[in-house]
Amino acid sequence: MTIRRGTHIIHTVRPGDSVFYLAQRYDSEIDAIVEANGLYPPFNELYMLEPGQVLVIPKTIATEIENYYVVQYGDTIGQLANRFNVEPELLSGINRTIHNPDYLDANQQILLPSFIYEVERGDTLANISQRTGIPIETILRANFNRPAISEDVIYEGIQIIIPLPNSENIVVLLPLPGTEIHDGATLEGFARTFEGNVLYRLVDANNTVVTEESFTTTRYGAPSYSQFLDQIEFDREPTSPLGELQVYSRSAQDGSIQDLVQVRVWFNS
Incomplete structure (x- = not known):
């Protein structure tokens, strides 16, 4: 089971974004972004990004196992809590940069209780779910708008967001x-x-x-x-x-x- 250590940024593609720009913005590498997200055929044309597509971006230098979600305009705590299977109060409470849970700033980075799993040869979502105890539906919801991830087929090297078990407190x-x-x-x-x-x-x-x-x-x-x-x-x-x-x-x-x-x-x- 391959756990990706370090810090990862979960970024939603906007018009005008490029892999080169995102690598510079988040202190990452082009090849690392391509490999983690399957930015190659048959999922995408090489390096091609579509607005709304969600990327996992590994930072080049990081010592902690941490994932940060980049807030988009219109995001709410309730929506993110449902998407990433975390209690809303807990999501707000562990992020000291959230001063008002009713208002999130676009581009704000918030700590997401999750880890990144790198697909190994022969993996399926079913055996990843069986190994971790995290339901397939929960994994798919956390990876919504990631074209290289589906219930039927996943490929070696793709990095998957997996929510952590939690309760309200x-x-x-x-x-x-x-x-x-x-x-x-x-x-x-x-x-x-x-x-x-x-x-x-x-x-x-x-x-x-x-x-x-x-x-x-x-x-x-x-x-x-x-x-x-x-x-x-x-x-x-x-x-x-x-x-x-x-x-x-x-x-x-x-x-x-x-x-x-x-x-x-x-x-x-």
């Missing part, structure tokens, strides 16, 4: 869905929870509890969304290759689980 950035994890793996995300408490546990497909309920805290407490970070320690060995990381909070009134986020993971064989 929690999104998990690491581990990424569909990746292998090990004892001591990094847990990272954003949350807005009572007293900043974030709980998690890890189970395998046989319902063996690999990591008993543990907790970490966000940098700041509610009402703001804030980052959390911890190491996932195994309490026992997995009994199957497939697992699920469950990240959540508990009600201050009755202790019930709230804001459950489920991330499909795999264990080292």
Whole structure:
């Protein structure tokens, strides 16, 4: 499973855009943009762009796994939340540059809870969905207006936007869905929870509890969304290759689980 590290810009083509211009604007390379988006036959004439077409643009130098969507005139938080399968409040809350969720500035870049998967030979959307636990419909909606991506055929080297699992108050950035994890793996995300408490546990497909309920805290407490970070320690060995990381909070009134986020993971064989 090939995860594209680094920073990616999700740009909607406008009249007059060219691959050369976009490479310069976003500190990328022409060949990287062409390969990531299938800007070649049979999807496009070589280097040809159509207004409205959505591109994934890899930045040349970047150290973080981050994707930024470039706001278009008329975009709203509600529309983007539906398109990229993220709760509207969470999308607004993790972007400190959004001062008024009812108004977005054209050309504003907003952090999108997602990752970029590079298609390998033999891949289908069905097996990518099975590996990551992200429904095909969710993947297709996030990649709307990308001609090289369809439910029937995808080609090696194309880069696909895959939304991250989230709830209204929690999104998990690491581990990424569909990746292998090990004892001591990094847990990272954003949350807005009572007293900043974030709980998690890890189970395998046989319902063996690999990591008993543990907790970490966000940098700041509610009402703001804030980052959390911890190491996932195994309490026992997995009994199957497939697992699920469950990240959540508990009600201050009755202790019930709230804001459950489920991330499909795999264990080292």
